[in-house]
Amino acid sequence: xxxxxxxxxxxxxxxxxxxMCISESRVIQRCNDALASxxxxxxxxxxxxxxxxxxxxxxxFLRTGDRIIPIMNAKGRYSDERIMRRASGELFWxxxxxxxxxxxxxxxPGIWTFEDVSEKRPVTAELxxxxxxxxxxxxxxxxxxxxxxxxxxxxxxxxxxxxxxxRKFSASTSSELVHKLVGIQL
Numbered sequence: 001x002x003x004x005x006x007x008x009x010x011x012x013x014x015x016x017x018x019x020m021c022i023s024e025s026r027v028i029q030r031c032n033d034a035l036a037s038x039x040x041x042x043x044x045x046x047x048x049x050x051x052x053x054x055x056x057x058x059x060x061f062l063r064t065g066d067r068i069i070p071i072m073n074a075k076g077r078y079s080d081e082r083i084m085r086r087a088s089g090e091l092f093w094x095x096x097x098x099x100x101x102x103x104x105x106x107x108x109p110g111i112w113t114f115e116d117v118s119e120k121r122p123v124t125a126e127l128x129x130x131x132x133x134x135x136x137x138x139x140x141x142x143x144x145x146x147x148x149x150x151x152x153x154x155x156x157x158x159x160x161x162x163x164x165x166x167r168k169f170s171a172s173t174s175s176e177l178v179h180k181l182v183g184i185q186l
Contacts, residue, residue, distance in 0.1 A: 013030075013032055014032050014033055015032070015033060015034075016032055016034060017034060018034055018113050018114070018115050019031070019032065019034045019035030019036075019037075019038045019039075019113060019114035019115065019116075020032045020034065020035060020111070020112070020113050020114075021035055021046070021111075021112050021114075022109070022110070022111055022112075023051065023098075023109070023110050023111075023112055024108060024109050024110075025107060025108060026050060026051045026052075026065065026107055027048065027049065027050050027051070028046050028047055028048065028049050028050075028051065029047065029048075030047060031043055031046045031047060035114055038086075038094075038114060038116050039054055039084070039086050039087055039114075040086040040087035040088050040090075041087050045087075053085075053087075054084050054085060055084065055085060056083060056084070056085045056091055056129060056132065057129045059129050060082075060083075060129045060132065060133065063129075063133060063151065064082065064133075065107060067150065067151065068098070068106065068107065069106050069107065072098070072100050072106030072107070073106050076099065076100050076103055077097070077098060077099045077100070078096075078097070078098045079095070079096065079097040079098070080095075080096060080136060080140065081093055081094065081095045081096070081117060081121075081136055081139055081140070082094060082096060082132070082133075082136045083123060083127070083132045083135075083136070084096075084114075091123045092116060092118035092123060093116075093117045093118050093120075093121040093123060094114050094115065094116055094117065094118075095114070095115040095117050096112065096113070096114055096115075097112065097113045098110050098111065098112040098113075099111050099112075120182070121181065121182050126168070127165070127168065130161060131161055131164060131165055131168075133151060134147060134151075134158060134161045134162065134165065135165055135181050137150065137151070138162070138165075138174075138177065138178055138181060139178060139181050139182055141178075144158040144159050144162060145158075162174065162177070165177055165181075169181070
């Protein structure tokens with residue numbers, strides 16, 4: 001009888017083709033090579049660093065944390081696409097998925113994956129932090145009313161931001177805007 005092969009989980013984690021990290025209270029405890037490379041850091045530079053360093057602004061870091069908590073409390077996991085910041089300052093679209101390791105601590109210990117989707121979705125317009133947040137929610141298929149409820153704005157304010165996004169992306173309809181945000185050329 002053959003013994004089961006020994007699986008080296010550390011090597012799998014370090015060399016996975018998608019950016020991965022283990023966090024505690026939004027601080028990177030361990031990360032893999034793909035995450036470090038994606039964001040332009042070394043693993044040693046990222047380990048012990050707050051996720052704040054990966055966001056375009058402090059405000060976006062704080063608002064994203066506030067948005068994640070109720071979803072993680074309800075589901076134990078979270079996923080979205082958002083604009084993130086590399087060490088060079090370059091902004092890019094990133095698909096982020098996280099799983100809480102303790103149900104009662106949504107931002108406590110967790111496992112997070114990051115996928116650079118900038119080839120499919122380049123950042124082509126200068127957007128404000130609020131416009132980036134609304135753009136990410138529009139890409140998820142949310143309506144102005146549901147966005148307004150989720151981020152505690154009036155639907156009219158969300159519509160105003162959507163109109164600005166439509167101008168910046170030269171989109172004549174909401175559908176065209178979403179297509180341009182996801183990088184589909186019409």
